Amino acid sequence: MKPISLSDKKPVFDFVRGLIGRSFRRDEIERLDELLDRLQQSSDDEVLAEPMRISQRGVDLIRLFEGCARIRSDGLVEAYPDPGTGGAPWTIGWGATGPGISRGTVWTKSQCADRLSADLDVFSGEVRAAIGNTPTTQAQFDALVSFHYNTGAIRTATLTRRHRSRDYAAAATEFSRWNRAGGRLLKGLIRRRTAEAALYRGEEY
Numbered sequence: 001m002k003p004i005s006l007s008d009k010k011p012v013f014d015f016v017r018g019l020i021g022r023s024f025r026r027d028e029i030e031r032l033d034e035l036l037d038r039l040q041q042s043s044d045d046e047v048l049a050e051p052m053r054i055s056q057r058g059v060d061l062i063r064l065f066e067g068c069a070r071i072r073s074d075g076l077v078e079a080y081p082d083p084g085t086g087g088a089p090w091t092i093g094w095g096a097t098g099p100g101i102s103r104g105t106v107w108t109k110s111q112c113a114d115r116l117s118a119d120l121d122v123f124s125g126e127v128r129a130a131i132g133n134t135p136t137t138q139a140q141f142d143a144l145v146s147f148h149y150n151t152g153a154i155r156t157a158t159l160t161r162r163h164r165s166r167d168y169a170a171a172a173t174e175f176s177r178w179n180r181a182g183g184r185l186l187k188g189l190i191r192r193r194t195a196e197a198a199l200y201r202g203e204e205y
Helices: 006-020 026-048 056-066 109-131 138-151 158-164 168-177 187-200
Strands: none
Touching: 006 026, 056 109, 056 138, 056 187, 109 138, 109 158, 138 158, 138 168, 138 187, 158 168, 168 187
16 A cells, blocks of 8 residues: 555644644654554555465365265265264264265265365354454464364353463363263364364374
């Protein structure tokens, strides 16, 4: 965006002059001029800033733990039951659940990949909304998206509150609390939470 011209600044100066009921001193002109320039720069930064998205490293972690199970001999992918309940929610591809997915649902591998990509866009947006403007590294964001993709709990989890308060060490310890499904302690969830916590800390998982 081009710098604010003097003609664009004049209405602001005239308005403020009317409020204070007198002419500006030299130092006031300089300070107001500087403020207008800073406000424009902040606006430019907001326009140019790209929303944080999950990186390939985060996608790889999700693929690692979700897997693309139940690939049939004909190459199609079949839905499978939740390991915690032995039934609903039924899952297909890389962790896709929801309406239209039940016992007997069959997709192509391409459908599985497309659904994962679409779901990660949604879950990334929900994580961005939950953490707001909290300073967040790419590794932290990836770990939070993986956590939310698996639990759906980013808005209510103590983990999120710890992150928003910038107590990152405490937030990292919260992952391990989410290791049960259907009331059962699951080794797969223990491994996943350990990996997510390591990624959140910027370590190898």
